[in-house]
Amino acid sequence: MKKKRPKGGTQPQRMDMAMELLQTLAGEEKTCSLSALARRAGISRYRTKRLLESLEQKEAGGSPQPKVNGAGQARGVMEAFYGSIAREVRPVMESLARKHKEAVYMTFLKGDEVLFVDVAEVEAVGKGEPLVGRRFPFFKNAAGKVMRAIDSWDLLEKIGKSWRRGRFGFPELSDLRRELELIREKGFAVECGGMGEGIITVAVAVRDYAGKVVGALTLLGPSVRLIGSRLEEEIIPSLRVSGELLSMKFGYARP
Known part of the structure; x- marks a missing residue:
């Protein structure tokens, strides 16, 4: 039945x-x-x-x-929508923040920018400038790059041309294409300096049951703490597992 x-x-x-x-x-x-x-x-x-x-x-x-x-x-x-899924997202963010003692954000795409919606931090670590509620160009941080990595090249070309009509700073399209293709293969993104001198962002995408990217878990910290083996052996693997866990909560099953 x-x-x-x-x-x-x-x-x-x-x-x-x-x-x-x-x-x-x-x-x-x-x-x-x-x-x-x-x-x-x-x-x-x-x-x-x-x-x-x-x-x-x-x-x-x-x-x-x-x-x-x-x-x-x-x-x-968008913030109200986040409130409807925060029960699933917050524990994962807080666990990452405690484990790595760095700020962990939930981010969403909004056009050609990334909106930083929520943050989990550890009190013992000195807090930087608060980013919640702020937006940044997608190509300036790991969150935007990992979320845009699955887009078609036609869409990215359109975004690039639109951006260049009135603003500066958009990367060369050929360079961006190679970088996003590599991010798509690896399943994570690392950006150095785009959010400020000496700042590194690391991000993984969060997907829903249809495989659609709905956001990104993003860890942000100073380069002096996010270098070498700590980044490769500790932070990236941990973020990837957390991103997969959240995606599973939203019904995503890896092919």
Whole structure:
């Protein structure tokens, strides 16, 4: 006898729908109606409304709920989405921070930038400048590179051309392509200096049940502590295991 499918889908399915909405919001430049969001996300208006209401519920009070009305509120909705999965993500981040005594962030892609959403730190280690809520170009940190490594080359070319029309600093496309291909093969990224002189970021992607990258676990620290065998033998293997654990929690099974 077939089992009845739970209403509203499984947690990984709801998560995937949430990410579709977040990407829609992040790309909007104007106020976006509920009908437009539903059409862009490919789900009903009712489901869209219920999902957005769920995303907007904060697990901890204090800050006002985000309003769904376009790009200006995309960060708020993204943070609300993170609140819905923090129960799974926070213990993994905290375990990594305690083990390595370095700051560990959860990061999401927002267009051509990376948003640092949450951090786990160890009090005994001197804290640097807080990055939660800040955005950085994807090519300046390991998180952005590991999340973009699975994108098509056509998309990356489009992003590069768009960036170069009004801003500077985008790397040579041929160099970026070689670097991202290597990151895709290795399954992790390391970036030196992109977030500031003497700063190293290390990141692994987190995937959902469909294999879609939904975020990245990112460890950040000074180069004097993240060099040589410690990086290769301790931190990278630990991050990879943690990334795989989180991906499994969201329904991903390696092919």
